[in-house]
Amino acid sequence: xxxxxxxxxxxxxxHASAQGRxxxxxxxxEIRPGxxxxxxxxxxxxxxxxxxxxxxxxxYEVTEGRILFEGEDITAEKTDARARRGIFLSFxxxxxxxxxxxxSFLRAAKNAxxxxxxxxxxxxxxxxxxxxxxxxxxxxxxxxxxxxxSGGEKKKNEILQLEMxxxxxxxxxxxxxxxxxxxxRTIAKSIGRFKSPKNAILIITHITRILQDLPVxxxxxxxxxxxxxxxxxxxxxxxxxxxxxSVLG
Amino acid sequence: MxxxxxxxxxxxxxxxxxxxxxxxxxSTDQGLTAAIVEEISRVKGEPEWMLxxxxxxxxxxxxxxxxxxxxxxxxxxxxxxxxxVKPNTAMxxxxxxxxxxxxxxxxxxxxxxxxxxSLAGVGAQYDSEVVYHRVREELLRQGVIYxxxxxxxxxxxxxxxxxxxxxxxxxxxxxxALHGAVWSGGSFVYVxxxxxxxxxxxxxxxxNAPGAGxxxxxxxxxxxxARAHFIEGCSAPRYNVVxxxxxxxxxxxxxxxxxxxxxxxxxxxxxxxxxxxxCSVEKNGAIEWVSGTFGSHKTMLxxxxxxxxxxxxxxxxxxxxxxxxxxxxxxxxxxxxxxxTSSTVSSKSISKDGGIxxxxxxxxxxxxxxxxxxxxxxxxxxxDRSSRADTVPVMDIRNDQVDIGHEARIGRISDAAIxxxxxxxxxxxEAKDMIVRGFVEPIAKELPLEYAVEMNRLISLELEGTIG
Numbered sequence: 226x227x228x229x230x231x232x233x234x235x236x237x238x239x240h241a242s243a244q245g246r247x248x249x250x251x252x253x254x255e256i257r258p259g260x261x262x263x264x265x266x267x268x269x270x271x272x273x274x275x276x277x278x279x280x281x282x283x284x285y286e287v288t289e290g291r292i293l294f295e296g297e298d299i300t301a302e303k304t305d306a307r308a309r310r311g312i313f314l315s316f317x318x319x320x321x322x323x324x325x326x327x328x329s330f331l332r333a334a335k336n337a338x339x340x341x342x343x344x345x346x347x348x349x350x351x352x353x354x355x356x357x358x359x360x361x362x363x364x365x366x367x368x369x370x371x372x373x374x375s376g377g378e379k380k381k382n383e384i385l386q387l388e389m390x391x392x393x394x395x396x397x398x399x400x401x402x403x404x405x406x407x408x409x410r411t412i413a414k415s416i417g418r419f420k421s422p423k424n425a426i427l428i429i430t431h432i433t434r435i436l437q438d439l440p441v442x443x444x445x446x447x448x449x450x451x452x453x454x455x456x457x458x459x460x461x462x463x464x465x466x467x468x469x470x471s472v473l474g
Numbered sequence: 475m476x477x478x479x480x481x482x483x484x485x486x487x488x489x490x491x492x493x494x495x496x497x498x499x500x501s502t503d504q505g506l507t508a509a510i511v512e513e514i515s516r517v518k519g520e521p522e523w524m525l526x527x528x529x530x531x532x533x534x535x536x537x538x539x540x541x542x543x544x545x546x547x548x549x550x551x552x553x554x555x556x557x558x559v560k561p562n563t564a565m566x567x568x569x570x571x572x573x574x575x576x577x578x579x580x581x582x583x584x585x586x587x588x589x590x591x592s593l594a595g596v597g598a599q600y601d602s603e604v605v606y607h608r609v610r611e612e613l614l615r616q617g618v619i620y621x622x623x624x625x626x627x628x629x630x631x632x633x634x635x636x637x638x639x640x641x642x643x644x645x646x647x648x649x650x651a652l653h654g655a656v657w658s659g660g661s662f663v664y665v666x667x668x669x670x671x672x673x674x675x676x677x678x679x680x681x682n683a684p685g686a687g688x689x690x691x692x693x694x695x696x697x698x699x700a701r702a703h704f705i706e707g708c709s710a711p712r713y714n715v716v717x718x719x720x721x722x723x724x725x726x727x728x729x730x731x732x733x734x735x736x737x738x739x740x741x742x743x744x745x746x747x748x749x750x751x752x753c754s755v756e757k758n759g760a761i762e763w764v765s766g767t768f769g770s771h772k773t774m775l776x777x778x779x780x781x782x783x784x785x786x787x788x789x790x791x792x793x794x795x796x797x798x799x800x801x802x803x804x805x806x807x808x809x810x811x812x813x814x815t816s817s818t819v820s821s822k823s824i825s826k827d828g829g830i831x832x833x834x835x836x837x838x839x840x841x842x843x844x845x846x847x848x849x850x851x852x853x854x855x856x857x858d859r860s861s862r863a864d865t866v867p868v869m870d871i872r873n874d875q876v877d878i879g880h881e882a883r884i885g886r887i888s889d890a891a892i893x894x895x896x897x898x899x900x901x902x903x904e905a906k907d908m909i910v911r912g913f914v915e916p917i918a919k920e921l922p923l924e925y926a927v928e929m930n931r932l933i934s935l936e937l938e939g940t941i942g
Contacts, residue, residue, distance in 0.1 A: 277893075280893075280897050282893055283889070283893065284889065284893075303896070303901075303902070304893060304896035304897055305896040305897075305899055305900055305901050305902070305904075305905075307897075308896065308897050308898055308899040309899050313897070314897050316894065316897075319894060320888065320890055320891040320894040320895075321891075322891060322894075322895070322908070322909060322912050323912050323913065323915070324911065324912030324913055324914070324915030324916065325908055325909075325911070325912035325915070330895075330898075330908070331898075333900060333904070333908065334895075334898035334899050334900060337898070337899035337900050337901070337904065338898075338899040369912070370912075386898065390898065390899075
């Protein structure tokens with residue numbers, strides 16, 4: 226069943242729990258193509274849970290509500306099927322996978338998403354170009370995925386995957402945390418390159434530097450498992466100066 | 475929604491699982507008596523000393539009890555095992571002369587295609603006897619001997635007799651004694667001083683007859699300053715009766731010599747694989763064991779290094795994959811017997827669908843082995859909650875001027891890592907496959923390319939039950 230096809234993502238009354246504890250308590254969210262949304266909120270509000278639940282993390286159970294992507298109900302779908310629809314999550318702490326190189330991993334992911342075998346040389350060329358733009362040394366292509374990477378390198382590697390996989394919806398979970406100012410700038414530039422009228426970006430953050438160069442359409446304040454306020458970009462500055470108390474009222 | 479691949483319990487081992495009708499010239503009755511042992515020796519036309527060795531081993535076999543540790547072996551009844559099955563052909567050195575049914579078997583297993591491409595010499599054993607042996611001309615000119623063990627006993631007595639079952643005496647354990655009594659086939663390799671064999675020699679062992687045992691003996695001598703790489707491969711079709719493999723490998727690495735000994739074992743799951751492999755290493759020599767254990771119902775296998783000369787080295791790189799119905803007990807032993815000897819051990823195991831993988835190692839550093847170093851790293855990965863893994867690393871250190879490192883890790887495959895890979899579009903099976911391949915990658919890169927490919931293929935078979 227298709228409905229509200231103008232929405233890329235539509236979350237309706239979403240309740241989710243982990244180990245019997247409810248974390249999301251009736252969350253609604255709508256994102257259209259071409260938009261940039263920001264979710265802010267205090268620690269423990271459920272921001273990362275939301276990101277993981279959109280991707281179908283089996284550690285969380287959806288007890289009520291549903292998630293629609295391009296009008297189709299994906300609430301019960303497996304994670305890889307959601308990824309193949311074009312949903313991407315940049316992890317706050319990406320897993321380390323010893324023995325699997327960045328290049329072979331990304332090529333396998335691209336194969337899985339496109340359903341066709343990526344030719345080695347053109348793929349490698351595209352990968353190298355993206356790595357250079359992100360300031361990732363060429364040697365990282367043959368290193369084990371995230372193993373021994375610094376915090377900043379892991380985040381850049383997530384953005385590299387974002388650019389290579391070119392999803393329709395990119396969810397960035399605290400991609401800017403723990404990064405120096407140059408790295409934030411590089412990543413912000415990359416996100417700017419990625420943004421198009423056809424895709425959308427959902428940024429989860431508690432700092433605001435990454436937002437400086439991006440035109441933000443909507444800012445949502447998440448507290449206690451719900452979106453308690455939605456407004457324009459101006460509330461980012463309110464949060465920056467007065468903390469969440471100032472916007473929660 | 476995309477159709478998910480379903481993992482199945484019973485694996486498709488079809489590339490290995492074809493059986494030939496048994497076409498043998500001669501086979502012994504089941505069980506083991508002095509008459510059978512004498513008959514084997516007579517058929518082989520052996521010298522008297524070997525017959526005596528066999529009969530003494532038989533006496534030992536009858537007096538030594540079953541091992542009191544390791545996987546339970548009560549399914550094994552030697553009275554039900556045919557110890558000797560002679561294929562109806564003499565040994566050939568021209569592939570065209572090997573009988574078609576045997577030739578087809580080895581062609582399907584990729585031999586001697588491998589020989590044409592990358593090997594210096596090839597041997598192929600079918601049931602109890604070696605049916606094919608060939609070595610490149612230039613090696614013969616350098617004095618390299620590569621032949622089947624039976625021929626070596628008859629033709630190179632001066633080389634063989636002082637070494638045969640000296641590293642693995644028949645008195646060592648029950649299956650060494652059994653081996654001493656009924657051994658047949660295997661390879662003999664002699665690499666003269668200073669000769670560098672840059673391309674590997676390979677022997678392939680195929681056990682076709684149901685309810686039979688394979689007891690091949692491999693003896694390799696690498697003389698002073700020489701270098702060699704030997705590869706052995708093993709497989710068998712599956713039967714619903716117990717088969718037994720009790721081979722024996724004795725390796726002599728002389729001063730400054732290097733030997734790499736690689737094995738990919740893929741016996742069928744009715745096989746009891748009770749194999750003994752030992753190497754003595756003299757001054758500044760090196761042994762490199764590479765060992766992949768995939769098949770068999772039960773395995774006990776601990777390649778052992780005796781570092782006898784100053785500066786001798788050993789390295790052991792092992793991978794064990796235990797699926798349903800498998801209890802694989804593998805590892806290594808090292809005896810540091812001289813100053814400044816060193817050993818490294820790197821072992822990985824994977825268990826799945828109720829499989830049991832036990833890592834066992836024994837590192838002994840004797841009082842005289844001052845300045846010695848040993849580093850042991852063993853990791854076990856369990857794919858589900860019904861599988862088991864354990865590590866039993868033992869170190870016995872008798873002097874204090876040593877440098878010892880030890881790391882053991884046992885864990886279940888990480889759900890978070892699987893989720894991470896699935897968010898990039900990989901199915902659950904593809905994600906697990908990728909994690910496992912990455913886990914074994916340090917071992918895969920030690921293998922010759924075709925074997926690394928083979929290992930990855932076996933892992934995919936084990937994980938998905940289909941050929942990926």
